[in-house]
Structure formats: structure tokens, C-alpha cells
Amino acid sequence: MQLTINGKPETLEVSTVLDVLKTKDIDPQLVAVELNTQMVEQEQLGTTSIKDGDRLEFLFFMGGGV
Amino acid sequence: MSFTEDQITRYSRHILLPEIGGKGQKKLSQAKVFIVGAGGLGCPVAYYLAAAGIGTIGLIDSDVVDFSNLQRQILHHTPDVGRSKVLSAKEKILALNPDVQVNMHEERLTSRNARDLVRQYDIIIDGVDNFPAKFLINDACFMENKPLVHGGILRFEGRAFTIIPNQSACYRCIFKNPPPAGVVPTCQEAGIIGVVAGIIGTIQATEAIKLILNIGTPLTNRILDFDARTTAFREIRVKRNPSCALCGPNPSLTELIDYEQEACQLQPSATTLTNG
Numbered sequence: 001m002q003l004t005i006n007g008k009p010e011t012l013e014v015s016t017v018l019d020v021l022k023t024k025d026i027d028p029q030l031v032a033v034e035l036n037t038q039m040v041e042q043e044q045l046g047t048t049s050i051k052d053g054d055r056l057e058f059l060f061f062m063g064g065g066v
Numbered sequence: 067m068s069f070t071e072d073q074i075t076r077y078s079r080h081i082l083l084p085e086i087g088g089k090g091q092k093k094l095s096q097a098k099v100f101i102v103g104a105g106g107l108g109c110p111v112a113y114y115l116a117a118a119g120i121g122t123i124g125l126i127d128s129d130v131v132d133f134s135n136l137q138r139q140i141l142h143h144t145p146d147v148g149r150s151k152v153l154s155a156k157e158k159i160l161a162l163n164p165d166v167q168v169n170m171h172e173e174r175l176t177s178r179n180a181r182d183l184v185r186q187y188d189i190i191i192d193g194v195d196n197f198p199a200k201f202l203i204n205d206a207c208f209m210e211n212k213p214l215v216h217g218g219i220l221r222f223e224g225r226a227f228t229i230i231p232n233q234s235a236c237y238r239c240i241f242k243n244p245p246p247a248g249v250v251p252t253c254q255e256a257g258i259i260g261v262v263a264g265i266i267g268t269i270q271a272t273e274a275i276k277l278i279l280n281i282g283t284p285l286t287n288r289i290l291d292f293d294a295r296t297t298a299f300r301e302i303r304v305k306r307n308p309s310c311a312l313c314g315p316n317p318s319l320t321e322l323i324d325y326e327q328e329a330c331q332l333q334p335s336a337t338t339l340t341n342g
Binding site: 006007029030032034037039041042057059061062063 | 194195196197200218219220223224225239240241242245246289291300302303304305307309
């Protein structure tokens with residue numbers, strides 16, 4: 001299916017948000033996920049379905065500053 | 067307070083702007099901004115706000131200047147190595163603009179002092195390097211109903227985000243809790259290209275000035291991410307999270323928390339995953 005991940009079009013065969021993270025080798029603890037402008041709760045990553053045309057944003061922690 | 071002739075000349079390029087004028091400049095001179103961290107972000111923020119004629123700048127940092135800071139912490143000069151960061155910053159601020167009242171807080175921000183300090187200022191700037199402090203600042207600003215301009219930098223990237231309590235998404239609406247300890251590279255390990263601190267810091271200073279003068283649209287409900295490698299900004303639209311433990315309708319967080327952890331950033335990089 002066709003997805004938009006962080007603004008870029010991607011074709012992935014996945015069924016849940018967690019599948020997307022696994023495909024991309026991202027530790028779910030390290031990222032906040034927004035699906036079509038709604039934050040997805042950590043506990044619901046594995047039960048939140050993905051459908052064709054969905055937009056996903058992965059927000060990684062960013063610190064630093066010193 | 068009325069401006070002297072020198073001050074009118076100093077701020078003339080502001081006063082010329084219809085959005086600022088003499089009235090706006092006076093507002094700036096009455097504003098109090100609290101900058102948490104006198105490092106990579108705090109330095110450019112403080113420097114530009116001082117130049118802009120912000121009346122009171124509060125600086126909190128318990129560190130002393132290290133040689134490794136000089137690549138980006140522009141208020142600290144080579145002879146300052148080993149000296150207090152807040153004192154070093156204060157000296158440069160006053161050399162640039164003696165009109166500024168600089169309050170020095172040579173301590174760490176903790177759950178004990180955060181609310182009392184935040185309460186004394188109009189706008190808060192996050193210029194800290196670790197997640198426990200970022201969450202502490204976010205929570206204290208929400209509890210004291212103070213606008214916060216968040217900033218974060220690492221490697222070639224930076225992020226800015228403005229939070230107006232009860233009106234826009236807070237940091238916890240997006241990131242519920244600090245990342246787990248032990249999976250995060252330290253700042254020293256990860257590195258930072260110095261100029262990114264300047265880019266994000268000046269965006270934070272711009273946001274503070276806009277908030278004080280009520281100009282334009284603040285960087286609320288939008289996370290602005292910058293990547294120096296491509297010189298590209300990416301804006302991620304966010305909104306208040308109804309399940310936010312801090313600012314949601316059923317908050318479970320009513321007290322400040324001191325998380326024990328030092329961290330910089332998390333990325334799905336090989337290093338991070340190996341460390342994790």
C-alpha cells in the first residue's frame with residue numbers, strides 16, 4: 001500500500017503502525033508516532049491499523065543544547 | 067520609563083517597524099525572559115534578546131565553561147574556560163547592552179526550585195541538554211501558565227516548538243515521558259555542528275520577541291525540525307492530545323518530577339540501536 005512517511009511517499013505492505021516501525025527497524029520506545037495528525041498511544045501501536053493513503057509522522061527525541 | 071537619545075538610536079531599527087515602534091520597544095524593555103541553560107542554545111538566545119533590549123534576562127546553569135563548549139556557546143570566550151557560565155554570559159550581555167537586568171541563577175533547575183523561578187518571568191526558553199530537564203521545564207511552565215519556547219539540537223539537526231499552556235499542544239502531548247535510560251547517546255558521544263545551535267537559538271529568540279509583542283503567528287501546534295545536511299526545514303502539525311497526562315482534561319500529573327537520566331537524542335541509527 002501507499003503511505004506517506006515523514007512527508008515522503010513509500011510503498012509498504014503492513015497492517016499496523018508497529019509493523020511500519022519494525023520494517024524500518026525503529027525501536028517503538030524511541031519515537032512518537034502521529035497517524036493522520038493523531039498521536040498514537042505507545043500501547044496501541046500494535047493494534048492501530050494502517051490503510052492505503054495514511055500519513056505517518058515519526059518524531060524522534062531531540063535533545064542537546066549544551 | 068522613557069528612552070534616552072542613545073537608546074532611541076540603539077533600538078531605531080526596531081522602532082522603525084510599524085509592528086514594534088516606541089510602544090513595542092517599551093514592551094520589550096519591560097519583558098522578563100528566563101533562559102534555562104547558558105549553553106549552545108541559551109547563548110544565542112540571550113545574546114539576541116539582550117541586543118533587542120529585553121528588560122530582564124534570567125539565566126540558570128550550574129556549569130563552568132569547558133574548552134569543548136567554545137565551538138558553539140558563543141557568549142563564552144577562551145579566557146572564560148573554568149569560569150561560571152552564567153557569570154561569563156552576564157558579562158557579555160552587559161557589554162553588549164548595559165540596559166539589560168541579568169539575573170544569575172548558578173544552580174540546576176529541579177522540582178524544588180522550578181515553579182518559583184518560572185513564576186518570576188513572562189516567557190521561558192528551554193536550552194537544556196537532557197530530557198529530564200526538558201520535561202521538568204514543560205511541566206513547570208504548564209503549572210505556572212507561562213509560554214515556553216522549546217529547543218533541541220543534535221548532530222546536524224535541530225528542533226523548535228512553542229507552547230502556550232492551555233491553548234496549544236505541550237511537549238507531553240507528543241512525548242509522554244522521557245526516553246528510557248541507557249538507550250540514549252550522551253551529547254559528547256553524539257556531537258553537534260555548532261551553527262545549528264545558532265539557527266535554533268535565534269528561532270527561539272524570534273519566538274520570544276513575537277510573543278512579547280504579539281506579532282504574527284507563534285510556532286504553536288507545529289514542530290519545526292531543521293536538518294543542516296539538506297538545509298531543509300520540516301514542519302510537523304501537532305495538536306493537543308486529549309490523553310495528555312499534564313494538559314489533558316483528566317491530568318494524572320499534578321506535581322513536578324525529577325527524572326534521573328542524562329540524555330541527548332534518540333535516532334534509529336546503528337549506534338543508538340546497538341547501545342539500546
